[in-house]
Amino acid sequence: MSAMTVDRWLALSTGVGGVLYVWSKVQDYIPASLRLYLTTSTTKIASYFSPYLEITISEQGIERFQRSEFFITVEAYLSEACARRARKLKAELGKDSKNLQVSVDDYEEVTDEFSGTTLWWYASKKQSSARSLINLYPGQDESRFYRVVFHRRDRDLIVNSYLPFVLGEGRAVAIKNRQRRLFTNNASSSWNSYQPKSVWSHVPFEHPATFDTLAMEPEQKKAIVDDLKAFKESKEYYGKVGKAWKRGYLLYGPPGTGKSTMIAAMANYLDYDVYDLELTAVKNNTELRKLFIETTGKSIIVIEDIDCSIDLTGKRLKGKKASADKESDDEKSKLPGELEKDEATKVTLSGLLNFIDGLWSSCGGERIIIFTTNHKEKLDPALIRRGRMDKHIEMSYCRFGGFEVLAKNYLDVVVEHEMFSEIRQLLEETDMSPADVAENLMPMSEKKRDPGECFRGLIEALKKAKEDAAAAKAKGEEAEAEIGKEKDTKEDAAAAKAKGEEAEAEIGKEKDTEKEKTSD
Ligand SMILES: Nc1ncnc2c1ncn2[C@@H]1O[C@H](COP(=O)(O)OP(=O)(O)OP(=O)(O)O)[C@@H](O)[C@H]1O
Numbered sequence: 001m002s003a004m005t006v007d008r009w010l011a012l013s014t015g016v017g018g019v020l021y022v023w024s025k026v027q028d029y030i031p032a033s034l035r036l037y038l039t040t041s042t043t044k045i046a047s048y049f050s051p052y053l054e055i056t057i058s059e060q061g062i063e064r065f066q067r068s069e070f071f072i073t074v075e076a077y078l079s080e081a082c083a084r085r086a087r088k089l090k091a092e093l094g095k096d097s098k099n100l101q102v103s104v105d106d107y108e109e110v111t112d113e114f115s116g117t118t119l120w121w122y123a124s125k126k127q128s129s130a131r132s133l134i135n136l137y138p139g140q141d142e143s144r145f146y147r148v149v150f151h152r153r154d155r156d157l158i159v160n161s162y163l164p165f166v167l168g169e170g171r172a173v174a175i176k177n178r179q180r181r182l183f184t185n186n187a188s189s190s191w192n193s194y195q196p197k198s199v200w201s202h203v204p205f206e207h208p209a210t211f212d213t214l215a216m217e218p219e220q221k222k223a224i225v226d227d228l229k230a231f232k233e234s235k236e237y238y239g240k241v242g243k244a245w246k247r248g249y250l251l252y253g254p255p256g257t258g259k260s261t262m263i264a265a266m267a268n269y270l271d272y273d274v275y276d277l278e279l280t281a282v283k284n285n286t287e288l289r290k291l292f293i294e295t296t297g298k299s300i301i302v303i304e305d306i307d308c309s310i311d312l313t314g315k316r317l318k319g320k321k322a323s324a325d326k327e328s329d330d331e332k333s334k335l336p337g338e339l340e341k342d343e344a345t346k347v348t349l350s351g352l353l354n355f356i357d358g359l360w361s362s363c364g365g366e367r368i369i370i371f372t373t374n375h376k377e378k379l380d381p382a383l384i385r386r387g388r389m390d391k392h393i394e395m396s397y398c399r400f401g402g403f404e405v406l407a408k409n410y411l412d413v414v415v416e417h418e419m420f421s422e423i424r425q426l427l428e429e430t431d432m433s434p435a436d437v438a439e440n441l442m443p444m445s446e447k448k449r450d451p452g453e454c455f456r457g458l459i460e461a462l463k464k465a466k467e468d469a470a471a472a473k474a475k476g477e478e479a480e481a482e483i484g485k486e487k488d489t490k491e492d493a494a495a496a497k498a499k500g501e502e503a504e505a506e507i508g509k510e511k512d513t514e515k516e517k518t519s520d
């Protein structure tokens with residue numbers, strides 16, 4: 001069948017393009033009952049004679065006021081794959097309100113090819129059957145849809161291969177075009193049961209950190225990037241071995257060593273959203289589960305300072321048990337409000353473990369979970385064992401490798417500077433966080449952006465930090481010696497006391513023997 005004949009068929013039988021446009025204009029002047037009759041009758045007659053089938057994808061999602069994911073995906077697919085062939089396009093402000101997104105306009109027909117078959121897509125809208133008196137949003141009364149038309153003989157091909165293909169491609173385009181987001185959990189008092197997504201609020205994620213700007217020893221950095229790359233590309237592998245497609249990282253180290261910066265760099269590298277989970281705002285395990293279920297794939301879920309967020313250590317929990325009696329005495333002295341507060345805060349270690357393993361498996365994949373802590377030793381081993389936290393990354397003080405990155409970032413110094421050898425030496429001997437080193441390399445005024453000046457300042461700061469550390473160490477040793485001395489004195493006193501008691505007992509015994517003798 002020639003393209004002309006097909007077009008005529010389509011115009012006659014399915015009412016595409018211009019026909020629909022004219023219909024949309026005149027239908028408001030026709031009484032509703034007649035309009036319905038005309039629509040259904042023409043559709044019935046047309047479909048009886050037509051060798052073509054059509055599939056409609058409606059914009060209305062399952063939830064009220066929610067757009068169907070399939071509709072959004074088709075929109076993304078068409079704007080990428082077919083918009084070039086359309087003559088009528090529409091432009092909207094896309095992500096971060098900076099980019100223009102161009103898509104196919106309503107009533108404009110575009111063709112697509114798949115496995116040697118031609119299909120026709122067009123977008124249109126129909127009046128919603130339930131008209132309301134008050135419209136809160138523009139266009140609320142209209143329901144938009146996409147319709148694809150194809151020959152009957154291609155039914156299986158379209159349903160089983162083409163539509164899944166459109167779904168896959170559309171998702172990839174939607175992810176590429178989306179504005180990445182940083183989510184934070186809302187307090188449960190503000191959750192809305194009609195809007196499941198209300199458990200998280202979000203802002204655009206625009207952290208500029210990348211692995212290029214992260215100060216770290218190059219080999220360690222490369223190992224992390226390789227690990228992330230392998231994870232991203234291992235969908236099939238995870239499926240083959242029967243594991244959920246997720247990975248856990250524990251970032252530990254002193255303050256200011258770049259743990260939060262590393263998370264931002266990871267998100268930028270993987271092109272993922274970030275869910276920053278504030279555990280102290282979560283009342284119990286049920287809330288935790290709900291929060292998790294509302295996260296999407298291609299995301300990093302972060303719990304910062306895990307040791308401070310929740311009482312997680314086995315030791316502390318055991319200690320709690322032992323002192324249960326004492327606690328119940330304490331509770332008596334608590335105010336009613338305080339008791340309620342304790343009752344409400346019930347996220348437990350096992351709840352958190354379920355959050356990490358149990359639900360992961362049933363909620364789709366491509367998620368990374370990251371815990372950060374300043375004190376790895378305080379964490380329960382169950383929480384950070386391999387399989388839960390697959391990779392433990394130590395973020396440590398700045399050494400020369402990290403410094404070189406900072407010198408390049410902050411001062412554009414890429415070649416060896418005369419002061420580098422002294423800085424290298426000092427960095428090996430002194431523990432200074434990358435945050436502090438960076439502070440010294442960041443001149444506040446444009447005029448002072450002289451590398452030599454900044455490096456001199458850094459050397460001074462490093463020397464001072466070294467002296468301070470030595471002084472603190474000396475003080476610590478002194479204090480230890482003092483404690484040792486006290487200990488010795490105490491031990492001596494205890495020994496003398498014991499000796500005295502022994503001697504007394506001896507004298508007592510002797511006296512008793514003498515008494516026995518005189519009584520004999
Ligand atoms: N390794 C690093 N590379 C680049 N910049 C860093 C690095 N570490 C720290 N910084 C700088 O110092 C600042 C603080 O770092 P960051 O918040 O990542 O530290 P942190 O380890 O998360 O600290 P905390 O334990 O207090 O949360 C950042 O804004 C960043 O500019």
Ligand SMILES: [Mg+2]
Pocket residue numbers: 259260261304372
């Ligand atoms: Mg941090």
